[in-house]
Amino acid sequence: MVANGYRVAFALTFVGLIPAFEIARQTDVSRPSGHVILRSMTRTTSLASTRSVATEGTKSTKSQSAGQSDASDDRNARFLAARALITKTGSAAFAVDRLESNKHYSTLSTRDRSFARLLVTTTERRLGQIDEVLRQCQKETKSRPNRVDQFVQAALRIGATQLLFLKVPEHAAVKETVELLRHDPKTTVPESRIKFVNAVLRRISREGDVLLATTDVTQNASPWLVKEWQKSWGEEATRKIVALAMEETPRVLTIKQHPGSQLEKPMGRIKAVAALFEDSEILPQGSVRVNTSPPGSIINWPEYSEGSWWLQDAAATTPAIALYNALSKNGETSVAGLDVVDMCASPGGKTAQLWNYGFASVTAVEVAEKRTERLRQNMQRLNMDCEVVVADGAQWTSQHESLQERGASGQMY
Structure with a gap:
């Protein structure tokens, strides 16, 4: 992400590199630590025999x-x-x-x-x-x-x-x-x-x-990893750890707000969406976790077609939250006069978050044209007027001198 220059882009890159389980542990936004750690480890330590992906599944x-x-x-x-x-x-x-x-x-x-x-x-x-x-x-x-x-x-x-x-x-x-x-x-x-x-x-x-x-x-786990865990925690605990990694993770929703609207406060909107699902809970950073998915396709879930929410892992919301808090001094000042750029934007979760915060403009830059199609579809469903650009982020920023000029003039956070 870039806000009036480059430093924010680099800062958010490092924020994004913090392991998901560590972010979740620090902000208490997910399930017990063992479950969260394993969700991260499936991608970073090759938990499964082949490189496994713990993703948002369906029932x-x-x-x-x-x-x-x-x-x-x-x-x-x-x-x-x-x-x-x-x-x-x-x-x-x-x-x-x-x-x-x-x-x-x-x-x-x-x-x-x-x-x-x-x-x-x-x-x-x-x-x-x-x-x-x-x-x-x-x-x-x-x-x-x-x-x-x-x-x-x-x-x-x-x-x-x-x-x-x-x-x-x-x-x-x-x-x-x-x-x-x-x-x-x-x-x-x-x-x-x-x-x-x-x-x-x-x-x-x-x-x-x-x-x-x-x-x-x-x-289902790499033999060397099973051996290390058994050595540290024993066979029974190891079996429970791997079994947890096999479970489908709950769906987590980020709720669309209406920047500048006086109709309802953010928490009121979050509570209203949470109430649409029988088994749900509001997480500390404002996401809604749906513990038991409603039957049928996700497109038939309450208010999906209305664009009231989008799927986004709780840990994935952290970079945009960190950016907003830094630029708004934890909500004390408005960001309405700032333009923001989301690099590597597809599928659009963080782009939508930035739109939610009320920035003057949000530009989503994605190098892969195929992934951009999905990004556009998501923005259209959410009815968010973000500019979508298909380009290499490094080349795109070098072609936009205004970003560099703003950084040089001190408009940098």
């Missing part, structure tokens, strides 16, 4: 509705999820990043995008147990799998995920997962391999609970 009720959706759309969601799980040689990208960077991902409906993302994140999070179940259902896999082997393995994994953890109905999980193997224009999967996948998934549909009972939740 099984939503996955079931997705599993029973229109076959072609749903097959596309499964296909994109399977493709994202195939690790490219030399790539350090997370599977979720590969999924969201696929040009076809944005063409899916909101429901099917959520389903595809749920498949990817659940598969990565539970990969150790999934692979152990699959190992019991097939012979030893090749040490150097070819393109077909990788595609088949990814299909087996997302099929097992649906049956073991998402409880998608058998006919949808098996049939649609098997069918996706016939619809890849770049890979021709032999019919014998397709029948093999069908047989394995049908066995899991019959014996899944028994097979899963032979696994252990610690198989």
